[in-house]
Amino acid sequence: MTGTITRRTRLVVLACAVLAVAAALLVWWRAAEGTANTSTPDNRSVEAGFSRDMAVHHQQAVEMSFIVRDRTDDEGVRTLAYDVINTQANQRGMLLGRLDSWGLPKSSGQAPMTWMGHGSMYEAKDGSLMPGMATNAQLDQLREAKGEDAEILYLRLMTAHHKGGVDMARGAVDMADDDKLVRLARTMVDGQRAEIDLMADMLAQRGAKAGQ
Numbered sequence: 001m002t003g004t005i006t007r008r009t010r011l012v013v014l015a016c017a018v019l020a021v022a023a024a025l026l027v028w029w030r031a032a033e034g035t036a037n038t039s040t041p042d043n044r045s046v047e048a049g050f051s052r053d054m055a056v057h058h059q060q061a062v063e064m065s066f067i068v069r070d071r072t073d074d075e076g077v078r079t080l081a082y083d084v085i086n087t088q089a090n091q092r093g094m095l096l097g098r099l100d101s102w103g104l105p106k107s108s109g110q111a112p113m114t115w116m117g118h119g120s121m122y123e124a125k126d127g128s129l130m131p132g133m134a135t136n137a138q139l140d141q142l143r144e145a146k147g148e149d150a151e152i153l154y155l156r157l158m159t160a161h162h163k164g165g166v167d168m169a170r171g172a173v174d175m176a177d178d179d180k181l182v183r184l185a186r187t188m189v190d191g192q193r194a195e196i197d198l199m200a201d202m203l204a205q206r207g208a209k210a211g212q
Helices: 002-031 046-069 075-101 136-144 147-175 179-205
Strands: none
Touching (some): 046 136, 046 147, 046 179, 136 147, 147 179
16 A cells, blocks of 8 residues: 555656646746847758657657557556646647747658758658657557556557657757757756656556566
8 A cells, every 4th residue: 555655646746746847947938038049040950850850759759648548547657648748748839839930840851860860770660750659550559458458558668759759859958059949858858767767667567667
């Protein structure tokens, strides 16, 4: 019983922390409009490439979270899914808004990850356009799964998804010049690393591991 309460408390704390960080970041983002670097990134810049790619990456995380929300009654998994939906939908809006502020299109003919120098290193397949993204077949499996099977599959897919996202966000932190975008990318790294640790615990509780 104590272990259950501890896990539930940890989930509640994580949910509150995620919402607080998201709210604070949104307030800062709006307050800082127009105060970032005076130079405007061009269409082939790190800033533009990261914003486009991460917006696509985030959209799939939101999709997976909506799917699992309807496939399980587990309070912990549903809370995590809600946090992913809330956080990544907000961040996606910020990324697209940044592109608007630069007067740049939301899509490009460049291959994903080109801004990282990895445009030809990842072989996109079956809807998995970037590292960590689930394939269409995996999404179909998630839609068909129920209960604990759905929980484990979601946690594994989202762990891989977050790891790919963290690598991308670190790339933006290292290479981007736009202050607002760098700060947002750092927030992504910190938030997704915390959720990776949480998901490892949740998988262990179900007798599973991320890579299986």
